[in-house]
Amino acid sequence: MADSIEDYVRETQKRVQAKTSKIRAPHVFDFNYVPNKPLMREELKPVVDGLLRYLSTGIPNHLLIVGSRGSGKTLSVRYLEELFRRKGLELVYVNCRLANSSYKILAHLLGIRARGYSFEELAVRFEDRYGPKTVVVLDEVDLITDRNMDILYFLSRSEAQYMTILLSNNPKWVTGLDQSVQSTLQSEPIYFRPYSAEELREILCDRAKTAVGGAPDEVLGEIAALTAKMTDSDVRVGIKTLYYWAVEPETALRDNFYRAQREVVVDVVKSLHDKNLLILKAGAGKERRLKEVYDAYRILCRRYREEPFSYVHFCKSLPYLQSLGLVLLTFTKVPRTYAKAMQLTFPPEILDTFWRVRFG
Ligand SMILES: Nc1ncnc2c1ncn2[C@@H]1O[C@H](COP(=O)(O)OP(=O)(O)OP(=O)(O)O)[C@@H](O)[C@H]1O
Numbered sequence: 001m002a003d004s005i006e007d008y009v010r011e012t013q014k015r016v017q018a019k020t021s022k023i024r025a026p027h028v029f030d031f032n033y034v035p036n037k038p039l040m041r042e043e044l045k046p047v048v049d050g051l052l053r054y055l056s057t058g059i060p061n062h063l064l065i066v067g068s069r070g071s072g073k074t075l076s077v078r079y080l081e082e083l084f085r086r087k088g089l090e091l092v093y094v095n096c097r098l099a100n101s102s103y104k105i106l107a108h109l110l111g112i113r114a115r116g117y118s119f120e121e122l123a124v125r126f127e128d129r130y131g132p133k134t135v136v137v138l139d140e141v142d143l144i145t146d147r148n149m150d151i152l153y154f155l156s157r158s159e160a161q162y163m164t165i166l167l168s169n170n171p172k173w174v175t176g177l178d179q180s181v182q183s184t185l186q187s188e189p190i191y192f193r194p195y196s197a198e199e200l201r202e203i204l205c206d207r208a209k210t211a212v213g214g215a216p217d218e219v220l221g222e223i224a225a226l227t228a229k230m231t232d233s234d235v236r237v238g239i240k241t242l243y244y245w246a247v248e249p250e251t252a253l254r255d256n257f258y259r260a261q262r263e264v265v266v267d268v269v270k271s272l273h274d275k276n277l278l279i280l281k282a283g284a285g286k287e288r289r290l291k292e293v294y295d296a297y298r299i300l301c302r303r304y305r306e307e308p309f310s311y312v313h314f315c316k317s318l319p320y321l322q323s324l325g326l327v328l329l330t331f332t333k334v335p336r337t338y339a340k341a342m343q344l345t346f347p348p349e350i351l352d353t354f355w356r357v358r359f360g
């Protein structure tokens with residue numbers, strides 16, 4: 001045992017250095033890292049086609065890319081951003097988590113403080129600054145809080161003929177929009193399906209090569225299989241597991257996976273709305289029929305004085321929770337037939353922490 005804090009720091013530093021020294025390129029474990037050659041996927045073709053059409057005609061075709069967490073939406077457009085810039089098409093990117101209103105989005109893209117101007121003034125400045133053949137990418141677009149969605153009206157009606165690419169992991173986002181916004185946009189929906197275990201393995205194989213000079217096939221295969229099965233294929237969990245495998249090789253791979261999953265899930269649960277927390281709380285425990293979970297949900301709502309969703313609305317919010325990798329929607333056998341069921345995909349203790357903070 002170390003005698004002093006200083007001894008402890010010194011000893012631990014030696015151990016940490018020994019474990020991490022074999023990582024040649026730690027930055028590839030950063031979720032924002034853009035690999036030189038991302039894995040190609042079929043769904044990217046309509047995005048590339050749309051951009052090429054716009055590049056040669058200047059006539060915009062708006063795209064809406066929807067797909068579950070970690071299905072490569074952000075990475076794909078960030079990669080294309082670079083590639084098309086070299087061809088003369090400017091892609092300007094904004095994450096609506098950071099700029100969550102029409103006004104803030106324009107201010108952000110203009111690089112000015114969001115104060116002292118009207119939205120219309122910002123729009124004029126935007127048109128002065130960005131000419132035709134500009135593609136505006138709004139990532140996590142469902143997090144824009146203003147109801148009127150002025151930004152979408154502006155971008156789709158401007159004489160500069162901007163093209164927009166909207167990204168979201170909420171498949172219901174468009175249907176919740178005002179009819180007039182929907183018809184102004186006329187965006188082509190593109191669905192990024194979750195990666196297969198084989199695709200995950202390829203992505204991880206590439207990361208492992210750059211980071212640590214490679215990893216055994218069986219390790220990559222197991223991480224990919226666990227990620228596909230337990231997280232709706234969120235690549236982030238796979239990448240984080242790979243990191244722990246590299247620095248904690250003596251820990252069982254499954255335990256490294258659970259640790260990675262827990263850390264990634266904490267970030268997601270932290271950003272959830274109370275209404276979704278209530279649904280998850282009601283669904284904690286073993287796999288149960290949706291009707292039973294809904295009954296438990298209503299009881300919780302009554303206890304915490306929240307207005308409950310109708311059963312239909314409740315069911316409609318589940319695919320969103322699934323796309324975040326938090327629940328698994330299944331069918332369970334009941335006498336003579338099957339019924340829809342759900343199950344949480346993460347340890348309920350994670351939920352409890354946030355539950356106590358929000359609901360006491
Ligand atoms: N095709 C791919 N090739 C290489 N790496 C990938 C690929 N797709 C995803 N990744 C990696 O997986 C991680 C998650 O991808 P990304 O951030 O693009 O997901 P997302 O679909 O935008 O998720 P969210 O809905 O949470 O924003 C990133 O670290 C990214 O580099």
Ligand SMILES: [Mg+2]
Binds near residue numbers: 073074075139
């Ligand atoms: Mg993203």
